[in-house]
Structures are given as C-alpha cells and as structure tokens.
C-alpha cells in the first residue's frame with residue numbers, strides 16, 4: 001500500500017511554511033513533493049503528476065497564478081492556493097483561474113488537513129480515479145476496492161504502482177467502454193505529450209503481467225489495437 005499514498009505537491013518559497021506543511025502531511029500519510037519557485041513547481045507537476053497541489057501565490061520568479069493557468073490547460077488536478085493576500089478579489093481570481101480552494105496564512109493543522117481531504121473528495125480528479133467512499137468494482141475474480149486503492153484477484157492483493165492503479169481504476173469507472181489512448185493519457189498523466197503512448201503501453205504491459213493475463217488474452221481489459229483500452233463488464 002506504501003506506493004498508493006496520495007501525492008501532494010507543495011509549492012512555497014518560505015522554508016518555514018513549506019517544512020511545516022511537509023511535516024504535517026507526511027505525518028498524516030501523504031507523500032509530499034516540494035518546490036520553492038514557480039518553475040520548479042511546473043517541472044515537478046509535469047514530471048510527477050501529483051494528486052493535489054498546494055500553491056503559494058507570491059513566488060520569487062513568477063506569480064503563482066501563472067502556474068494555475070499552466071496546470072489547468074491540461075489537467076483537473078485539485079489546487080489549493082496559500083496566500084497572505086486576503087482580498088476577495090484575490091480569492092475570486094485564483095478560483096476563476098481554476099484553483100479549488102483558498103487558504104489565508106496563517107492556518108492551523110486541522111484546517112489544512114480538512115481542506116485537503118475536501119479537495120481530494122470533491123475534485124473531479126478523485127471521482128475519475130474512483131476515490132468514491134465505500135465503492136468497489138468487480139469483473140470475474142478481479143476486484144477493486146476504491147477506498148483502499150487496492151486491486152485483488154481471487155482475494156489475493158495485486159501490487160500495482162500508483163500509476164498502474166490509476167489506469168485500472170479509470171478503466172473500471174468506464175467499464176464496457178473503450179477509452180482512447182488520448183483520453184487515458186490526459187486523465188492519468190494530466191498532459192498528453194506525444195511520447196506518452198509508449199509510456200501507457202509499458203504500464204499496460206506491466207498491469208497485464210501483474211494480473212496474470214497474456215498479451216493476446218482479453219480477460220479483464222480489452223486491447224483495441226491503435227485505439228485504446230477498455231475494462232470488461234461483468235455479465236453476471
């Protein structure tokens with residue numbers, strides 16, 4: 001389960017605040033990535049595909065709102081803005097650009113964790129990823145427990161990486177339907193750079209291996225060559 005933790009990217013130039021948030025989040029079971037500038041944050045976002053971004057607006061190289069715009073061009077990843085700015089207009093413009101929530105510094109641990117849980121729960125991203133409380137999915141002897149982000153076959157847990165899990169969960173949300181490479185890439189990685197189909201195929205090959213199915217065997221997941229993949233539906 002260790003590699004199935006939610007991954008949060010914290011972009012904040014003040015060391016004290018950044019370290020405080022990192023410590024709180026790690027203590028509470030989140031995986032944390034950090035950046036101190038807009039540019040670093042941008043690089044981290046596109047290379048690590050976090051589940052949520054916490055973002056300071058007053059960054060040394062650029063205004064944080066530039067990053068909100070850049071992320072929203074390609075991804076629905078929830079973003080919580082952290083700022084010392086307190087006017088309504090600042091909040092409205094951050095939200096209009098696509099931020100999910102807004103926190104004014106200073107804030108306490110309880111508020112921080114509550115807002116993160118809410119953003120993960122409410123975001124379209126988490127709905128797509130199947131983070132619906134109490135939900136399960138089954139096809140044949142394969143079962144997905146969305147709460148625990150766990151896939152099992154015949155009761156035996158399958159160890160998937162976070163990306164592999166996200167792909168399987170996404171396909172299951174649309175069971176019976178073929179999702180195109182582009183759709184899967186956009187929803188799982190956030191950005192659709194041309195090199196990514198290969199990346200998706202590599203992940204799919206690993207998923208098949210872990211699920212114990214041969215490449216030509218359409219047991220849980222169908223492979224529509226040149227088009228995409230689909231999760232089969234239980235005909236029971």
Ligand code: CA
Nearest residue numbers: 013056058059
């Ligand atoms: Ca700052």
